[in-house]
Amino acid sequence: MMKKNIVSGLIAVTLLSTGFATSVSAHQAGDFIVRAGAAMVAPNESSQDVAGLGEFKVDDNTQLGLNLGYMLTDNWGIELLAATPFSHDVSLNLGDGNGYTKIAETKHLPPTLVAQYYFGSADSKLRPYIGAGVNFTNFFDNEFTNDLNGALTDLSLSNSWGLAAQVGLDYQINKNWLVNASVWYAQISTDVKFNLGDAPVKIETDIDPWVYMVSVGYTF
Structure with missing residues (x-):
């Protein structure tokens, strides 16, 4: 429920604030935007059933x-998410x-590239x-x-390719600095392989995470 409320809130702001403008000039064609912050x-x-014991459970993590980001026009941009x-x-x-x-640990890097549309001028x-694109996850x-x-x-866990989507909000503090909140969704599917005794096992597993990020950004 909390995840849906966060996403709904960002979408509501997106729809209601497209006309909000001041003398601060930012997000223009040719601008680069770098953001850094906490991403959960x-x-x-x-997953498929694991040896008659049910499905895998995977916990949250924050990094x-x-x-x-790069603004192709005043309203269209592209962005690469890393962590x-x-x-x-x-x-x-x-x-x-x-x-x-707990039976195992895994690490992953999920670089995600999206095309974005920025509302307003x-x-x-x-x-x-809002944005949509593709995710690659390396386990x-x-x-x-x-x-x-x-x-x-x-x-072992196989790498994954999948679709991704986002909704976000930048608030420009001055010409260069901004604060940001964004929510991402990514399709991540992996084959979990291991040996159970002498028998090889493959468990198809969908991770499909929500990613929540708050950050500070710099425009140049």
Whole structure:
């Protein structure tokens, strides 16, 4: 519910604030925009059944988010989202009465490239925007932290390509500095492969996270 409220709020601001303008001039054709802040990846995961124990559970993680934007026109831009590596605990209900138990860890980098449309004019102090594009996710440093007494070995996660979408809001403080809030959604699917005893196992898993970011930006 909280995720839907955040997204709905940003969309409402986007629709209601397109006419807000001041003498501050920003987001013009040819401008570069660099933003840095806190980015939280909140997986909306689902997977095939794992050895009759149910689905994987993947926890949230927050890292330094970085993005670089370029204004093609006063209203159209492109943006690349990057971040320091996200680290996630992977849990499974082992049926021992203790609920979900952490069994593995994985890290990933999810660079995402989107085309954006900024509402309002170049001299608008408040610039809501929407975007759509493509995500690539590279998984690495995959390891079991609980191998069930040696039953689980050789963990790997395949890389992923998928669609991505965003909605965001820039508030221009002065000619160069701004503050930003944005929400992203990315399609991330991976094949989780490991050995269960001597038997190879492949579990199709969708991560499909929401990404929430608050940041400070610089325009030049």
